[in-house]
Structures are given as C-alpha cells and as structure tokens.
Amino acid sequence: MVSTLADLEIATFAVDEVVEGTQTGWSDGRLTVSLPQLAVGAGLPALAEATVEVVRPGDPVRISNVLDAVVPTVKPDALASTFPGALGTGERGCTGRTNRLDGVAVLSACDWERSGFVGPDELPDSIVDMAGPGADRSPFGATTNLVLRFVPANGAHVETVDDAIRRETLRVARELAAATIGLGPRDVETFRWPPTDHADASLPAVVAIVQVASEGPLTDTFWLGEPMRGFEPFEVDPRAILDGWLISGAYDWAAVRNVTAAYQRAPLLRDLLAGHGERLRCAGATLAPGYLDTAEEKQRSAELSAELAARLGADGAICTTFSSGNSHTDTMLTVRACERRGIKTVALVCETNGGLTDHVPEADSLISTGNEDELVAPWTPARVVGTDEPARAGEPVPTWAYLSACSQMGETTWTAVPT
Amino acid sequence: MFVTALPTIAQMVGTNRILRGVAITHPTGDPSLGLDEELSLRRRLLERALEMLATDVGPNTVWELA
Amino acid sequence: MIVHYLNQFFAGLGGEEAAGHEPVRLDGPQGPGRALAAAGASPDVTLACGDDRFGEHEADSLRTLLGWLDELRPDVLICGPAFGAGRYGYACGVLAREAGRRGIPVVTAMTPDSPGLMAAEGAAYIVPTSSNVGGMKAVVPIVAGLASRLASGAPIGDADQEGYLPRGLRTMVRADRTGARRAIDQLLAKLAGDLHTEVGPTRDRVPPAPALKDMAQARLALVTEAGCVPQGNPDRLPTRHANTWLRYPIDDRDSLAGGAFESVHAGFDTTAANADPNRLVPLDAARALEREGAFGVLHGAFYTTSGVDTPVAAAARFGREIAAELRAADVAAVILTGT
Numbered sequence: 001m002v003s004t005l006a007d008l009e010i011a012t013f014a015v016d017e018v019v020e021g022t023q024t025g026w027s028d029g030r031l032t033v034s035l036p037q038l039a040v041g042a043g044l045p046a047l048a049e050a051t052v053e054v055v056r057p058g059d060p061v062r063i064s065n066v067l068d069a070v071v072p073t074v075k076p077d078a079l080a081s082t083f084p085g086a087l088g089t090g091e092r093g094c095t096g097r098t099n100r101l102d103g104v105a106v107l108s109a110c111d112w113e114r115s116g117f118v119g120p121d122e123l124p125d126s127i128v129d130m131a132g133p134g135a136d137r138s139p140f141g142a143t144t145n146l147v148l149r150f151v152p153a154n155g156a157h158v159e160t161v162d163d164a165i166r167r168e169t170l171r172v173a174r175e176l177a178a179a180t181i182g183l184g185p186r187d188v189e190t191f192r193w194p195p196t197d198h199a200d201a202s203l204p205a206v207v208a209i210v211q212v213a214s215e216g217p218l219t220d221t222f223w224l225g226e227p228m229r230g231f232e233p234f235e236v237d238p239r240a241i242l243d244g245w246l247i248s249g250a251y252d253w254a255a256v257r258n259v260t261a262a263y264q265r266a267p268l269l270r271d272l273l274a275g276h277g278e279r280l281r282c283a284g285a286t287l288a289p290g291y292l293d294t295a296e297e298k299q300r301s302a303e304l305s306a307e308l309a310a311r312l313g314a315d316g317a318i319c320t321t322f323s324s325g326n327s328h329t330d331t332m333l334t335v336r337a338c339e340r341r342g343i344k345t346v347a348l349v350c351e352t353n354g355g356l357t358d359h360v361p362e363a364d365s366l367i368s369t370g371n372e373d374e375l376v377a378p379w380t381p382a383r384v385v386g387t388d389e390p391a392r393a394g395e396p397v398p399t400w401a402y403l404s405a406c407s408q409m410g411e412t413t414w415t416a417v418p419t
Numbered sequence: 420m421f422v423t424a425l426p427t428i429a430q431m432v433g434t435n436r437i438l439r440g441v442a443i444t445h446p447t448g449d450p451s452l453g454l455d456e457e458l459s460l461r462r463r464l465l466e467r468a469l470e471m472l473a474t475d476v477g478p479n480t481v482w483e484l485a
Numbered sequence: 486m487i488v489h490y491l492n493q494f495f496a497g498l499g500g501e502e503a504a505g506h507e508p509v510r511l512d513g514p515q516g517p518g519r520a521l522a523a524a525g526a527s528p529d530v531t532l533a534c535g536d537d538r539f540g541e542h543e544a545d546s547l548r549t550l551l552g553w554l555d556e557l558r559p560d561v562l563i564c565g566p567a568f569g570a571g572r573y574g575y576a577c578g579v580l581a582r583e584a585g586r587r588g589i590p591v592v593t594a595m596t597p598d599s600p601g602l603m604a605a606e607g608a609a610y611i612v613p614t615s616s617n618v619g620g621m622k623a624v625v626p627i628v629a630g631l632a633s634r635l636a637s638g639a640p641i642g643d644a645d646q647e648g649y650l651p652r653g654l655r656t657m658v659r660a661d662r663t664g665a666r667r668a669i670d671q672l673l674a675k676l677a678g679d680l681h682t683e684v685g686p687t688r689d690r691v692p693p694a695p696a697l698k699d700m701a702q703a704r705l706a707l708v709t710e711a712g713c714v715p716q717g718n719p720d721r722l723p724t725r726h727a728n729t730w731l732r733y734p735i736d737d738r739d740s741l742a743g744g745a746f747e748s749v750h751a752g753f754d755t756t757a758a759n760a761d762p763n764r765l766v767p768l769d770a771a772r773a774l775e776r777e778g779a780f781g782v783l784h785g786a787f788y789t790t791s792g793v794d795t796p797v798a799a800a801a802r803f804g805r806e807i808a809a810e811l812r813a814a815d816v817a818a819v820i821l822t823g824t
Contacts (some may be wrong), residue, residue: 011455080724121724122751204676206669268665279673294442295424316672325752325793326443329425346672348664355687365675367668368684371655385560410664415683417643417658418651423823435693445757446711446822449762460811461763465820469779472818475696 005205007192008095011185013177015103018054018144018226026179031104033146038172046164049151052172053385055130056144062390063128063147065122067108067251069140069259070169072101073244074177075305082177083227083244087170092224094243095153097164099180105143106176108169110150110161110217111332112251117158123218124139125391125401126254132379133249137144139348139412142178147385148172158304159217160210166222166249183216191239191273193284197275207283207314209233209305209334210241210409211259211322213250213290220249221258221322235312236286238269246287255372256323256350262409268318283314288334292328306337312338320409324372324400328357336362350406352417370406370414375400420444420470422464430479436471436479438464460484486637488559489518489528490550490580495565496533504572506535508549517621521563524629526636530557536572543579551583555635559589560636566594566624567601569616574791577603584773590635594624597650607652610641610808621668624822653687670715693708703773708807710792711758711765712750713741713822724751730790732810735783740769752793753824784816792823 004007019030026307033054041050055061075082075101080090107128110187112118128138128145135141148169152161212221214228221228224245240246269285276282288305292298309317317338321331328349335345339362346365347355353373356366375396384390391401398407406414420436423429424446429437440446447461464484471482493503495516514522515531522528553744562584565579578601581591585608594612595601602611612627614620627648632642644651647748653769662665671681673694697703714722735741741762744805748755748765763769766787775783788807792800811819 019438031537093787112458119724124725126697204673206787248582266665267663268668271669273667275669280669293424293444318668318672324430326425329427332427339803344675346668346675349684351684355655356684358425360427364682365680366682366684367664367671368655369664370657374655374657379487407664408637410666410668413660413663414657415660415664415667416655418645419641419643419656420819420821421821426605427822429823433690435691440822441662442824444614444753444755445821447767447770448761450757450760450764457761458769458773461767462773465770465774466768466779468820469774471687472697473700476693478690478693 003190005018006095006188008243009097009188009189009190011097011099011241014186015100015101015144018104020054020359022203024175024179026183028115030199031101031176031179033176035191035326037321040168040172040173041150042066044164044168044316046156046160047150048153050168051148051149053149055147055385057130057135059130059141061282062103062131062381062393063107063109063130063145064125064384064386065109065111065256066126066128066386067259068169069202070106071172071261072104072106072173072176072265073264074099074181076181078268079178082174082245082387083170085245086222086247087167087174094237094239094245094401099176099185100205101180103143104176105140105145106169106173107145107147108150108195109141109147109166110152111387114387115152117152117175118218123251124253126403126405127391127397129150129379130351130383132381133377134379134402135378135399137399139404139406141319146172146176149386153333155315161250166247167363168294170247173270183256191242193237193239193273193277195282197277199281201205203277203281204315205283205313206272206318207309207312208238208272208285209288209309209317211290211320211327211331212246213314213322213327214324215291218249218251228289233301233308234287235284235286235308238273240346241269241285246404249415253323253400254278254403255400256406256408258322258407258409259404260406262407262411266409267411268320268409284314290322290328292330298330302330303335304363305334306343309338309343310341314343316344320410321347321349324350324357332358332360332363336360343365347405348408349407368409369410369411369412370399371416372398372400372410420468422468426481430481435478436476436482437479438468438471439481439483445468486529486557486559487526488554488557488562489495489514489521489535490564490577490698491516491518492570492576492706493533493535493543496531498533498735504535504537506533506538508532508534508546510553517566519574520621520625521629521632524626524655526563526632528563534576534622536570536576539576540572544617547579547583549589552582554584554589555588561633562589562591563593564593565629566614566621566628567599568614568618568620569596569599571600573597574601575604577601578609581609581770592631592635594628594662602650608633610649610652612649670686697818700780701778702781704782704784704815704817705771706781706811706816707766707768707771707786707787708819709766709789709797709822711822712764712791713746713762713789714746714749716745716747718747718749722749722789723795724749724791728799729793730788730807731821734776734786735768738768738787739772741766750791750793750824784811784814
C-alpha cells in the first residue's frame with residue numbers, strides 16, 4: 001500500500017550497543033547516552049533522588065522494584081505529540097511518523113515500601129534478571145535497559161510522585177528516540193485505519209477486545225494521560241494503542257502486568273492490522289474494563305463489549321486479560337456474551353498452580369501465557385539496581401515476579417504445557 | 420454454603436451451594452442503603468442462605484436473593 | 486539402582502488368599518519385573534505387599550517399605566502396573582506420593598480412573614493402561630523407557646508427547662509464536678471449525694451435601710475468606726498468601742462493630758467492610774435470626790483467613806482443618822462469605 005498522511009508509519013531503528021558519552025545520539029546501531037544531559041529528576045520537588053544506570057543482557061544484575069518499561073519513541077514531525085496527554089501537550093493523533101528504538105528499553109524503579117508509601121507486601125516483587133536462570137523469564141532480560149531509579153520526597157503525595165516518575169520515564173524514552181530524527185531506519189511499517197483496501201468479504205472479521213483496569217494510584221491505566229476509572233467499553237483506533245495513548249501506571253503482579261511497552265508493541269494489534277485482506281478482515285479494537293466490583297456490573301460490561309463487537313461486524317473476537325484475580329471473571333463473562341451472540345472467541349489467560357482463575361463452558365479456546373506460580377531456581381546477583389536489597393536473592397523466585405513474563409496481551413512466547 | 424459476588428468462580432471450583440452476594444467489597448451488606456434497610460437486606464440474604472441449606476440442589480447451583 | 490513395587494499376586498506370593506501378606510523384600514526382578522528388564526529397566530530389588538495388608542495397615546506397611554527405600558536410595562521406583570485393581574492402584578499411588586516426598590522419581594501405571602491417581606498427588610509419572618492385564622505388553626516399554634531416563638536424570642517431555650497422564654502440573658515452555666500470533670491462528674482455526682485450546686478447567690468435584698433436615702436444631706458456623714480480624718490484627722493474619730486460618734469468639738457479641746474488627750485482605754478495597762464488618766461476616770443478622778428460632782444455635786466462634794494469592798493446596802488444607810473442628814463441635818452447616 002502507498003503511504004498517505006493519514007497512515008501511521010512506525011520506523012524502527014536497531015540498537016545493538018549502548019554506550020555512555022557526552023552527547024546523546026544514534027548512529028548505525030550504536031546509541032550513545034549522555035546521562036548528565038538527560039538530567040533525570042531535575043527540578044522535580046516530588047522526587048528526593050533520581051539516578052540512571054545502563055544495564056545490559058548478561059550483567060550479573062537483578063533489577064528490583066520495577067514499575068514500568070517503555071519503548072523509546074518519538075513523533076519526529078510533532079515532538080510535542082509524543083505520548084499525548086501523559087507527556088505530550090500537542091495535537092492528539094496516531095498518524096504520521098513515529099520513530100522507535102529496538103533493543104533498548106527505559107525502565108522505572110521505585111521502592112515505594114521503603115519510602116513508606118505502601119505497607120509491607122502491598123506491592124509484590126517486580127524484577128528483571130539480566131543473567132542467571134531467570135534471565136529469559138522477562139523479555140527485558142534481553143534488552144539493554146536504562147534504569148531510572150526514583151526515591152520519593154518525604155511528605156510528597158503519592159499521586160504527585162507517581163506522576164513525576166511517569167513523566168520522567170516517558171520524557172527519557174522520547175529523548176533517546178529523538179536521537180534518530182532525520183536518520184535512516186532499519187524498517188518502516190505502515191498502519192492504516194480504517195482499512196481502505198477492499199478485502200474479500202468472505203474473510204472472517206476479527207476484533208481485539210483489550211481489557212485494562214484502573215483501580216487507583218499505583219494500580220492505574222492512563223488513556224491520553226487520564227486514569228481510566230469507571231469507563232464503559234468503547235471503540236478505539238487500534239493505532240492509538242500502538243502510538244502511546246495507553247500508558248501503564250499499575251504496579252502489582254509483575255508477570256501479568258501490561259507495561260507501556262506491551263501496548264506500544266502490541267503484536268496482537270499489529271498482526272490484525274497487517275493481516276487485513278490476507279487471512280482475515282481487521283474489525284478494529286475496543287477497550288474493556290476489568291475488576292468491576294459487582295456481578296451485575298461485570299455482566300453489563302461484558303454485554304456492552306459483545307454488543308460493540310457485533311456492531312463492528314466481528315465474526316470473531318480475541319479477548320485479552322489484565323493482571324490476575326477477578327479480572328479473569330470479566331474476561332470469561334465477555335467470552336460468554338460474545339459467544340451467545342455468535343461471535344467466536346479466543347481469550348488470553350495466565351495460569352496458576354491451582355489451574356485457571358475462572359472459566360465458563362463457552363471459553364473453549366484459550367491461549368495460555370504461562371504458569372505464574374512456577375518457581376525459577378535461586379540466584380544471587382552480584383548487584384541490584386532499583387533499590388538497595390535485591391528481592392529474593394538466593395531464593396527460588398516465582399514466575400509472577402518477573403516483569404511481563406506472562407503478559408496476557410500475548411507479546412511473549414511463554415506458555416505452559418501439562419507435565 | 421458460599422455467599423459471593425463472583426458465582427462463576429465458585430461454580431468453576433466446584434462449590435455446590437452458591438448465593439450471589441452484593442458486591443466484592445461487601446458481600447453481605449450495602450453501604451448505599453440506610454442502616455435499617457441494610458440490616459433488613461442482610462437478614463433476607465441469611466434467610467435465603469438457610470433456605471438453600473435446607474434444599475436439595477444439584478451441583479454448582481447459584482441462587483439469587485430474588 | 487531401580488526398585489520395583491508389586492502386590493502379592495504379581496510378586497508370586499499367592500492370589501487373594503495372600504492379600505494380607507506382610508511387606509517383603511526380594512532380590513532382582515519378579516513377575517512383570519522380568520519384562521521390564523527385557524525392555525531395558527531391570528529392577529535390582531523388588532518390594533511387595535499384600536493389597537489388603539496395605540489398605541488396612543497403611544501406616545505400618547509404609548513405614549516398612551519406606552524404610553527399605555531409605556536404605557536402598559534408588560534412582561527410580563517403579564510401581565505396578567496395577568491396571569484396574571483398585572486396592573493395588575491405591576497402594577501404588579500412596580507409595581509413589583511418599584517416595585516423591587523423599588525425592589525419589591516414580592513411574593507407575595494404572596487405569597485413568599484408579600484411586601491411585603488422586604492418592605499420588607502428582608508425584609508420579611502415571612502411564613494409563615487398560616483395566617485388565619492384557620495391556621501389559623503395550624505398557625511395559627513406555628514404563629521402562631520413562632524409568633531408565635528418570636534414573637539417568639534425562640529430561641522428560643510433556644505428558645501428551647511421552648504418553649503419561651498429566652500430573653496436574655503446568656510447566657513453562659517457549660512456544661514457536663507469540664501468544665498474540667497463536668491467538669489469531671487459533672481463532673481463525675476455530676472459525677473454520679477446527680477447535681483447539683491450550684488450557685482448560687481443572688476437575689475437583691464433591692457431590693452436594695443433602696438438604697439440612699432439622700434447621701430449628703441445627704448448629705451453624707460463620708466462616709470467611711475476607712480477612713476479617715479484630716482491629717489491629719493481633720494474631721498477624723497475612724494479608725495475602727496466607728498459610729493459616731484463625732478463629733475468634735463471638736458468644737458475647739451480637740454484631741461485629743466497625744473499629745472493633747477490620748479486614749486485612751489485600752485484594753479489595755476494605756473501606757465499606759471496615760465501616761461495618763457485618764458486611765463481611767453477617768453476625769448481626771445471624772444473631773437476630775438465631776433469637777427468632779430460624780435455626781438452632783450459632784457456633785461460638787467465627788473462622789477467618791485472607792483469600793488472596795492463596796496456594797490451592799493451602800486453601801484445601803484450611804478447609805479440611807476447619808471442617809474437622811466444626812464436625813467435632815457438631816456444626817451442621819456453614820455460611821462461608823467471600824470477596
């Protein structure tokens with residue numbers, strides 16, 4: 001297809017090597033980062049401390065207390081629109097050019113408990129191992145990571161601190177990608193929505209129902225910078241999710257956490273958009289709330305999602321799940337509501353040692369994103385980044401602690417088999 | 420028997436007598452009601468629970484307060 | 486070093502009349518052990534026990550058999566095949582479970598409905614068999630193959646590949662495509678009439694208890710997984726991943742007052758519950774109904790744990806322990822509340 005201004009073009013620049021230097025720049029696969037130039041945390045009273053460290057695959061390092069992971073991204077023709085709402089103040093679009101770095105990620109880390117913002121055990125462990133037996137659990141064990149470690153200021157309000165952390169993380173992600181402006185990418189993918197190419201009407205139409213949840217500070221999801229509290233299922237341009245409109249602010253249950261990078265990369269949406277006209281027709285994407293409080297609310301929302309999918313002409317729907325616990329009930333009720341309308345579904349769920357968290361007979365086609373209770377052999381890292389004491393050093397680590405290991409957006413290849 | 424706002428999970432794990440509770444955060448109460456009304460709701464829930472205990476049911480049965 | 490467990494019949498000690506035979510230890514392969522030897526997994530020692538002996542004197546029989554296993558320290562234990570024999574299958578399952586706890590890998594074989602399956606609690610690789618001994622020829626090579634590899638420490642593939650019954654474990658592996666790609670492929674296949682799933686619900690069923698006949702005389706207990714505890718959580722009930730349950734007296738209470746009780750459950754917003762804990766454990770209404778004679782008597786304590794991130798095995802244990810205590814107190818029914 002020939003690109004138009006209405007298309008989203010994602011240009012990918014490979015990063016094979018990250019070095020520290022006096023000037024941030026990208027050249028031929030090498031990203032040079034000037035840590036002082038990044039000035040992380042400067043001028044932000046909500047943050048008592050902010051440090052940056054570059055950590056590479058193979059380093060004997062455990063990154064602890066990880067909050068979010070972000071793919072370095074910039075809109076070169078509209079810098080101010082990068083991460084609209086959450087960071088960007090410019091026009092809100094998901095068209096035009098987006099430059100992205102591949103092979104490096106920006107990670108934020110903060111020990112909320114140590115600073116007294118949460119009680120003990122309120123936020124479960126969240127780690128990335130760069131070496132050792134757990135290195136391949138998190139996809140971020142294979143990227144070079146710029147780890148931003150934050151210490152909140154005493155007396156600051158938790159939302160203010162969290163907001164500052166998020167903005168700084170997104171800002172650094174944008175600045176790294178900005179090093180590629182004007183340069184030649186490895187590849188460019190073009191995404192068009194709605195589709196204009198005539199696809200064979202006999203191909204099945206498939207919609208993605210993406211579940212997100214926003215339960216309050218430290219467990220929020222942001223759409224255009226606003227926490228998504230109390231929303232009803234709605235349709236979105238799938239490219240908006242790819243282009244930084246959806247940002248994670250949720251820090252419980254690391255393995256099944258949808259980090260921001262999961263939305264930016266979203267192979268589910270990319271493959272549906274790219275597959276239009278080949279094996280399927282892409283019917284679009286909707287966002288649906290998880291963790292609704294009552295059975296009635298869950299049921300009503302499931303019905304709304306299914307009605308929306310039907311209105312979009314879907315023959316089939318792929319339902320993702322947000323985190324663990326009773327959000328799985330929201331997924332199952334959505335599956336049931338779709339199937340009752342003749343929309344065939346597949347849902348992505350993570351398993352536990354106790355099996356599935358919830359199930360309905362209509363959920364006859366599931367994708368397992370792994371068993372979050374599986375233990376990984378003990379390892380003692382030489383260093384910890386992100387806080388002072390590495391979580392579970394020298395002890396077996398449950399898979400649920402590894403960032404994104406079992407993401408139910410489906411971006412990793414982890415699954416579980418019966419043994 | 421089991422009072423829960425998530426009867427599908429209870430059915431899945433094989434619970435046989437399930438009474439749908441009010442909400443996850445208050446299975447046997449409702450803060451939106453006045454005190455008297457709320458106690459009255461709680462009584463009716465318990466009466467329904469007792470009724471279910473005194474009734475033969477098939478597997479994984481869900482009752483409502485009705 | 487391979488040890489083989491057989492019942493009285495397969496060990497050549499006699500038929501049903503020898504079902505009470507005490508545990509014995511024999512050198513080398515016996516009975517089907519010879520077929521295993523021919524298939525490459527020759528038992529060095531054979532242990533045998535009468536099926537009835539094991540069933541009626543389980544603790545004693547186990548002590549003897551496990552004593553021998555502790556001495557011999559085998560690289561693998563083979564039990565059976567038991568085929569459709571229930572008592573034999575049960576003995577194989579129990580022995581497998583206990584050997585497993587000692588770190589000894591176990592292979593056994595029985596019909597998929599054998600009580601030995603549940604008894605093994607996932608500790609053994611169980612090869613499914615026919616119910617009669619005619620299946621021996623087919624199952625011996627599979628058992629021998631698994632046993633040899635377990636003995637040498639070689640990895641065992643997943644259940645479908647290797648031909649054993651899933652042990653209820655789910656092991657992480659890398660698929661050849663992302664979950665997203667698999668989801669699209671699987672949906673398109675489903676739309677074309679080809680249905681697959683990577684995972685399904687687990688089965689663990691008990692039949693519904695019969696209806697309570699005499700409610701007016703019945704003793705009723707209140708139990709909760711909503712983490713309801715006295716204010717301040719004096720006994721430190723964990724907020725998640727609980728390894729314990731607690732009980733608190735309510736004989737002198739008509740209600741759980743806000744400020745006197747709270748919820749420490751980490752999985753939900755406890756504001757409404759803390760304002761009025763009767764919203765979790767309905768004591769005020771229960772007391773009122775008790776006075777009116779809607780049921781006999783309210784048990785003198787309520788039971789509590791936090792149902793967040795609770796390992797299933799732990800939750801099952803809590804249920805058994807609380808139930809045992811309630812049965813001993815003649816409690817006829819429980820109202821369990823959950824979040």
